[in-house]
Amino acid sequence: xxxxxxxxxxxxxxxxxxxxxxxxxxxxxxxxxxxxxxxxxxxxxxxxxxxxxxxxxxxxxxxxxxxxxxxxxxxxxxxxxxxxxxxxxxxxxxxxxxxxxxxxxxxxxxxxxxxxxxxxxxxxxxxxxxxxxxxxxxxxxxxxxxxxxxxxxxxxxxxxxxxxxxxxxxxxxxxxxxxxxxxxxxxxxxxxxxxxxxxxxxxxxxxxxxxxxxxxxxxxxxxxxxxxxxxxx
Amino acid sequence: xxxxxxxxxxxxxxxxxxxxxxxxxxxxxxxxxxxxxxxxxxxxxxxxxxxxxxxxxxxxxxxxxxxxxxxxxxxxxxxxxxxxxxxxxxxxxxxxxxxxxxxxxxxxxxxxxxxxxxxxx
Numbered sequence: 025x026x027x028x029x030x031x032x033x034x035x036x037x038x039x040x041x042x043x044x045x046x047x048x049x050x051x052x053x054x055x056x057x058x059x060x061x062x063x064x065x066x067x068x069x070x071x072x073x074x075x076x077x078x079x080x081x082x083x084x085x086x087x088x089x090x091x092x093x094x095x096x097x098x099x100x101x102x103x104x105x106x107x108x109x110x111x112x113x114x115x116x117x118x119x120x121x122x123x124x125x126x127x128x129x130x131x132x133x134x135x136x137x138x139x140x141x142x143x144x145x146x147x148x149x150x151x152x153x154x155x156x157x158x159x160x161x162x163x164x165x166x167x168x169x170x171x172x173x174x175x176x177x178x179x180x181x182x183x184x185x186x187x188x189x190x191x192x193x194x195x196x197x198x199x200x201x202x203x204x205x206x207x208x209x210x211x212x213x214x215x216x217x218x219x220x221x222x223x224x225x226x227x228x229x230x231x232x233x234x235x236x237x238x239x240x241x242x243x244x245x246x247x248x249x250x251x252x253x254x255x256x257x
Numbered sequence: 258x259x260x261x262x263x264x265x266x267x268x269x270x271x272x273x274x275x276x277x278x279x280x281x282x283x284x285x286x287x288x289x290x291x292x293x294x295x296x297x298x299x300x301x302x303x304x305x306x307x308x309x310x311x312x313x314x315x316x317x318x319x320x321x322x323x324x325x326x327x328x329x330x331x332x333x334x335x336x337x338x339x340x341x342x343x344x345x346x347x348x349x350x351x352x353x354x355x356x357x358x359x360x361x362x363x364x365x366x367x368x369x370x371x372x373x374x375x376x377x378x
Contacts, residue, residue, distance in 0.1 A: 057304055189302065196299045217262060217303045237267035237307065246264035 029054050029173055029204050030075060034084030037070050037228075044070040046228040047084065054172070055201055057218055059236075059247070060208040062225035063255050068208040069106055071225070072175045075206075076103050088173060099128065102171035106178045106208075108158055110150055116161055117146030123165050135168035138194060142187070156183040163191055167198045174205040180214060192218050213248040222247050224254060260301040268303060272311035280320055280331055281342045288333045291321065 030052040037045040045067045052058060060068050073079040074086050077093030088097040110119060116139065124132045139146065142160050150158060159182045166174065176195075180188045188211075196218060199205050207215055222239060224231040231254065236247055243250050262271050279285045291297070294312065298305040312329065315321040319337060323329045332338065357367040 056306070192302060193299045196302075196305065197295060201305075217268060217301075220304050220306050236304075237269050240265065240267045244265050249264060 027053060029089065030206075031087045031090075032071075032084065033087075035071075035074065035081055035086050036083035037067075037074060037079060038082045043228050045074070048228070048230055050223070050230060050233065052173075052204055052206065054204055056220040057195070057199070057205045057207065058221045058223060059212065059215055059219045060206055060223050060225065061210065061212055061247075061251055062208075063210065066225045067228040068225060069177055070228075072103070072177050072206070072208060075173075075175055076101065100172040102127075102166045102169040102174045104162055104166040104174070104176045104179055106181075108150075108162070110162065112149070112151035114150055115146065116144060116148050116150065116153075119150070119161065119165060120146065120168075123168070127169050129170040131168050131170065134198070135164055138164045138168065142190065156187065159183055160187060160191070163194070167194055170200060170203075172203050174199060174203065176205065176207045178209055179207060180209060180211055185214075188214055212251050213246070216247050219247070224251065226255065260303070262303075268307050269310050269314075272301070272303065272308055273314050276311060276315055277320065277341060277345065280338060281345060285331045287331055287335055287338060289331045290327070291329045291331065293328065 028051055030050070032048045032050040035045055035048040035050070036043070048067075048071065060071065062068050070079065074081060075088065075093060077098065086093065088101060091097050093101075114122070120132050120135045120139075123130045123135070136146070139161070142157075142164070144153075144157060144161060144164075150161065153161065159179070163176070163179050166176065166179075174195075179195075180191055183191065192215060195205060195207075207219075209215060216236065219236045221233065222236050223233045239247050239250055245253075260275060262268055276285075285291060291312075292300070294305050294309050298308045301308070312321060312323075316323060316329075319334070320332050320341065321329055322332065353371070354364060354367055357370070358364075362370070
């Protein structure tokens with residue numbers, strides 16, 4: 025196992041003439057919780073989709089464990105998309121079984137335990153759940169895998185503050201010491217205390233990638249305040 | 258005692274301070290086992306690596322010690338805890354004097370004020 029978990033070299037993605045990512049160089053290590061922070065349309069989701077192999081690079085490369093995204097990397101990457109992607113007619117317990125079938129590293133026991141803490145019944149159909157509850161179900165499914173890399177695209181956007189705390193605690197307790205969690209969000213103050221590192225991204229460029237305590241120490245302000253300053257409109 | 262963090266300072270520094278406060282106040286008495294990093298990090302809502310760093314600092318200062326298999330413990334050296342208590346109290350006293358000075362109080366006035374307030378409360 026190499027030290028470097030995810031690596032981007034000159035990674036670019038264009039949609040027609042629109043540049044979504046413009047030559048990103050990035051290296052992520054193991055055992056970290058990293059915030060991918062940027063305004064709307066900065067390239068967060070594009071980067072995450074490239075890491076999943078849902079998009080292919082226009083230029084450069086992205087590697088996970090030294091490999092191009094494919095079946096081998098997907099087996100070790102747990103992805104939470106920013107939109108609902110699960111069939112809405114399915115019941116929660118069927119989804120748990122489906123994930124159990126699909127992923128060798130999935131723990132159904134853990135999923136059931138988290139769902140019961142969140143008071144979500146396995147008998148519910150997804151389409152009868154509120155937006156926030158649907159998000160919780162998706163997050164539970166993503167965090168019930170023993171992955172090496174979790175890519176969480178806006179995991180807390182639609183849930184209430186109390187559930188947000190539970191979700192962050194869930195993330196803290198469920199990733200293994202060697203795993204890395206990449207969380208994209210613009211709700212920085214909520215996740216700031218759980219982060220090791222922050223990545224600021226804007227117009228497809230990485231503006232900075234630094235340890236959170238380093239930012240707080242040298243800038244004398246929280247990452248949230250610093251973000252507001254850097255991205256001031 | 259809960260965990261609260263303010264914006265502008267490293268979380269690691271704030272965790273060291275709050276853990277020290279828990280040791281001095283007796284919430285973590287001498288010889289007590291401290292919860293594992295994961296568990297305490299989840300409770301405080303902070304990154305486990307940051308908490309680990311704070312633990313290492315407290316170990317360096319001799320306030321905590323790790324036993325290979327059984328976990329991490331508060332020092333049994335009561336005089337060390339006493340010393341820490343004194344140090345934290347001195348720091349508070351310095352802050353008080355500093356701030357009353359900014360208000361235009363002399364040290365004598367500040368001391369007199371403290372004496373009077375302590376009699377009233």
